[in-house]
Amino acid sequence: MNYLIAVLKDRIEAEEAYSSLEREGLPMDKVSILGKGYKSADEFGLIDPNLEAKKQMRGLAFWTIPFGFIAGFAFNLQTGLEIVEWAGSLGNHIIGGIFGAIAGAMGSFFVGGGVGLSAGSGDALPYRNRLNEGKYLIVVRGSETLTKQATRILRQFEPENIQGYVEPRSL
Known part of the structure; x- marks a missing residue:
């Protein structure tokens, strides 16, 4: 057509x-x-470029948030960083994972949303x-x-x- x-x-x-x-x-x-x-x-x-951006953001978040959690958990496990004293070893690993998941969410928001707005609309x-x-x-x-x-x-x-x-x- x-x-x-x-x-x-x-x-x-x-x-x-x-x-x-x-x-x-x-x-x-x-x-x-x-x-x-x-x-x-x-x-x-x-x-609608806004809808395309949201769709792309959700698709990217599906992968980046869990990957960010695993990466944050593994990073804290390897480095042994003590984020909060009272949380203990496992608690600090989980907090590291949460920070990694937040970083993944931010990545999907800025990269997925930005690319969806600029390129998704043609x-x-x-x-x-x-x-x-x-x-x-x-x-x-x-x-x-x-x-x-x-x-x-x-x-x-x-x-x-x-x-x-x-x-x-x-x-």
């Missing part, structure tokens, strides 16, 4: 572009307008930002021929940005 996304500055321009696509005979079930009064980014299915974040600025998106999905025809039509409106995408084939 091919996608074409054009960013237009206001509602009037988006409606004119939509009407022009309709006049040229494009199947209108393949054309969507995103913006105020039309579909939202969530309704269309643009990835181009969805800039499009969401443009929608938040009050701009409109025209999205055409279909065959390569359809998106090329739509590109030719939409270029007449001098969109702020026009970008084509090809959905990767799933195995």
Whole structure:
């Protein structure tokens, strides 16, 4: 499946572009307008970078927190550090493990969350930002021929940005 996304500055321009696509005979079930009064980014299915970051954070925490506990426990076992006097030997090893688990949680938060925000959204974040600025998106999905025809039509409106995408084939 091919996608074409054009960013237009206001509602009037988006409606004119939509009407022009309709006049040229494009199947209108393949054309969507995103913006105020039309579909939202969530309704269309643009990835929310915050949700992606949380998902990546949870996935990383699944491994880093237990590994951090084991590493902290083992480090305290090897070094014999006395963190608190009254806890005894086993208690200090467990406290070392807890500190290691905390370090693992911090790693998953900063690395998993940061990477999820910066890389997990792909181009969805800039499009969401443009929608938040009050701009409109025209999205055409279909065959390569359809998106090329739509590109030719939409270029007449001098969109702020026009970008084509090809959905990767799933195995």
